[in-house]
Amino acid sequence: MLEAIQANLLSPAVLFFALGLVAALLRSELKFPEPLYAALTIYLLVAIGFKGGVAIAEAGLGRIWLPGLAAIVLGCVIPLWTYPVLRFGGRLPAVDAAAIAAHYGSVSAVTFIAATNYLKSIGQPYESYAIAFLAVMESPAILVGVVLGKLATSRSGSSAIPLRTVVHEALFGRSIFLLLGALVIGAICGPAGMDKVGPFFVTPFQGVLALFLLEMGIVAGRRLEDLRKVGPFLLAFGIVVPMVNGAIGVALGQVTGLELGGATLLGVLAASASYIAAPAAIRLSLPEANPTLYLTASLAVTFPFNIALGIPLYFAIARHLYA
């Protein structure tokens, strides 16, 4: 397992992430212009979606529906078990507990992409169609979390945003749309389409990811100074809960028929916490929740932990289970 971690820590992608953290900590002026961030996001989502679609075309829906369903269930269950932990273990206000629970049930696309990159770089094959699980896992947890928060606050006063808006936002956000769209296109085009766009969407992928993680390191690093504000409980939560969810995800992957690589990826999805889609939805629907808590936990604790240690850890767990 140590070597798995070492292989990860010494990969260009993770080292560029660390460089970004350093830049933020040194208060360097370094940052990517927003359109570059947007361009890289679009590229990564479309590339991974297209590749996943081609994989689905090859694998057939028959092999995907069961683990896909498991992924959705997992997304719904994670907020349900983490909510009481936050509420009673962490003594957090109900609305904050619900908000954080939503973030940990939802997923981080970048963490998933970094995991596929890791598997590829160590030569571990994986089911490319696992990208479908990423697509279906983003929203359910957010909905569960919002309902939990609404129940808890009850007096959802004058300024309540209709749940419909939140559902729409959760289901039709930009990133989901791009991912699903590229996935469908990949499924339609199949391998022949891949021949055409592969030199753009596949060949330079690892390098683009490394560059992107540099920026993500900067973004995460800026939040590090808020660590004091969130206290030791949330810090521990942000590390322990991903490990638990990661193990559950891997096991569920094995049970539903995924191979070693795919199970690792389901574990990574379960372990990852959202920091783009979930904050947007929560800000809208649970405005009373404190953004410092959920953003710092997900972006400054869990995200770097997963990128650096979590990914090889879930892989080690999977290897153990599949041994």
Add this chain to the structure above:
Amino acid sequence: MLEAIQANLLSPAVLFFALGLVAALLRSELKFPEPLYAALTIYLLVAIGFKGGVAIAEAGLGRIWLPGLAAIVLGCVIPLWTYPVLRFGGRLPAVDAAAIAAHYGSVSAVTFIAATNYLKSIGQPYESYAIAFLAVMESPAILVGVVLGKLATSRSGSSAIPLRTVVHEALFGRSIFLLLGALVIGAICGPAGMDKVGPFFVTPFQGVLALFLLEMGIVAGRRLEDLRKVGPFLLAFGIVVPMVNGAIGVALGQVTGLELGGATLLGVLAASASYIAAPAAIRLSLPEANPTLYLTASLAVTFPFNIALGIPLYFAIARHLYA
């Protein structure tokens, strides 16, 4: 011919274009940041220009001047025959008829690029130097259209922009400059230069185009709601006229000695309508013309039609003629 259309419809580029249309129709927030659009445009123009220049260096001007001249003549003639159709067939005001005629005589670089992509993907060789026809066909029609419009409005009141400005704009616009510049550079460097920059300008080209067409789908899709405003005549015009022009262009290509691929591309140029250069020039020189009419026809009708059906259609016509 059905299979030609099917091959086109199921290519990644066209599917991403369709995804963009869907995004616009669903009023998704998805859009590319402007600098990304600009970057992709610069890349596509420079890449295709450079490649065309290399092809010119190899082919020699001797084989190009005649079809090139034909392209210019075609650009001048299209507004002349479409103007009366619009004016008397469509009962449009003179200035609007002139403006629309200018758009259909001019060309769409993206449509041309998509056509080269299509030919490449079905393994049909084509004369890369056809890009030179794209370069020379953008401006003449605009000038003819503006003159038509000025004659029609006669009282070119106080706020008239000198024709000189319009000519300058038409001849030295950004896209023409980039295209011609890259073309000259390609011609100077020849195949040796291509070895150096090919991995950037050629290898990832199809993938970049697919991504770009996603954005173009969004842009075109936003205009779809204006279809009602333009009425059935302009809708029919936007589909029938390109087919006529496409057939003329293909035939002219054959007559002037182009091969099957090059004739198809000349047909595509004749059939395509401008939606960047022409609107800019027309807004300046024929301000009385209604932008909704010319933009909707060219961007929301003809552009999608050509991308989806027109390109394989003109190819089928060419194959028929060359059979």
Add this chain to the structure above:
Amino acid sequence: MLEAIQANLLSPAVLFFALGLVAALLRSELKFPEPLYAALTIYLLVAIGFKGGVAIAEAGLGRIWLPGLAAIVLGCVIPLWTYPVLRFGGRLPAVDAAAIAAHYGSVSAVTFIAATNYLKSIGQPYESYAIAFLAVMESPAILVGVVLGKLATSRSGSSAIPLRTVVHEALFGRSIFLLLGALVIGAICGPAGMDKVGPFFVTPFQGVLALFLLEMGIVAGRRLEDLRKVGPFLLAFGIVVPMVNGAIGVALGQVTGLELGGATLLGVLAASASYIAAPAAIRLSLPEANPTLYLTASLAVTFPFNIALGIPLYFAIARHLYA
């Protein structure tokens, strides 16, 4: 030597630079959006830094420290000898002489990158770790120049910026940080890391550089109209001094054990003048200096001279010395 220059002048990179100059002179509206410029800069610095780091890992620090030290010394000495030339030869005010001297002691990353590109395109091997000299040569000359200027102006009035700020700016500017960071990562990852990110950072490099030089041509071209303002002395200075420094750099490279390629690159660094880092630092610390003088000399005279003629010239000198 003429053929060396010709090979350079007819390369895509230099021709695109010329196209940019032409665009600026024709007052074309062509320009790159700022985020594209930033993206290309980040890409080029990270790519070259990473590649240099891998080279350092392979070469070992033992072979680098001596020429590296020579590079730093060179950076300090150039302002010391150019200052009196400017002051007494050119009769420039002391503060302007100090400012210009700082620019010519510091370096231009783009010129360096263009030089590696040139060597690659003519098949001349070079020590990739020479990028380390670029990294260490940016700051020393700026510090020397600022001290010279401060001594000269003495009455560093109320609005003096503490030297500490300047040192910080010079040492931790964005570009140095990126370059050094990527270099360290490259050194850690070694050739195995290169396999992963090479398809992004190496394969398309030459094409990206060509595109970037198009924009740099525009930027340099805009300054050409200021040539009148700087007078013939500075014009001659901007061409002769780089040649002198280039020769010194090449010789120093040979003395300190570099091979032909590496010595050429050290010559290029010595000959190049900064136009990003130095102006920022000088504006801050020597506000009395006239920006028109130092920017025009470095950006509109020396930069184009080096890109077009200087690079093959320094290579010819090196070949002569190593013959």
Add this chain to the structure above:
Amino acid sequence: MNTHPMKLVTIVCEAYAKEAVTKLLGEVGAVGYTLFPVEGSGARGRRPADIPEYANIQVEVITRPEVATQLLQRLEQEFFPRYGMVAFESDVRVLRPAKF
């Protein structure tokens, strides 16, 4: 030339609030707005504008005084508690009052 007094309401807020703010503009009866991304610093720290979702936007609305008042009121009640935000009003003169 006749110029007519009008109010310019400027809102600087988190990009997260974009849709909610433009919806509010419609509700209070403002016709038209102008909007662009900005970076900022305020009570909630620095917002460096490199990730669209974490950046700020500036929204400018020219409108009649009564609409401006209503807009500011609803911003105060519904938005200030929820989003990092600044809003202010100033006096401008326009040429075509009927447009706003």
Add this chain to the structure above:
Amino acid sequence: MNTHPMKLVTIVCEAYAKEAVTKLLGEVGAVGYTLFPVEGSGARGRRPADIPEYANIQVEVITRPEVATQLLQRLEQEFFPRYGMVAFESDVRVLRPAKF
């Protein structure tokens, strides 16, 4: 410190009008301007600023009152019928009046 009253004319218009507007600024005698791309919504619908040619720009000009008046007048006569556009004037105070 002495501040001096001056006019700020703000123009939001289609990017197509950029060259024409900056040319006009020179003609009426304004020295200097500031300009940036914006997205907008108005009588001609939404302009989402993803294609430079279809986007909006905002132009800000500080100038003397008489130049401001002339600028607005010519905008009204020559530009309003032609371009999607909003223009307004407000009062500002500057330090170096000779600069404008």
Add this chain to the structure above:
Amino acid sequence: MNTHPMKLVTIVCEAYAKEAVTKLLGEVGAVGYTLFPVEGSGARGRRPADIPEYANIQVEVITRPEVATQLLQRLEQEFFPRYGMVAFESDVRVLRPAKF
């Protein structure tokens, strides 16, 4: 709804001055600012905003009158001789005066 008068200071300057300007804002006691890149034209010619280092930025600061005065004074003394720059002040009304 109560609005309170406040000053808006707008600074357009070379991007090189960014750090120095934001530092100055802190020194004179302004809390918060908004900032974005712009292109411009002025006494020092055109600044086309394609290279961040050679571009302009526009900084907007809402602040109390005495802070505004001090800010403008120090800009005049320390920045005007050094940087290409324009600064002006105008009157705005805000809702939460304690914020500034």
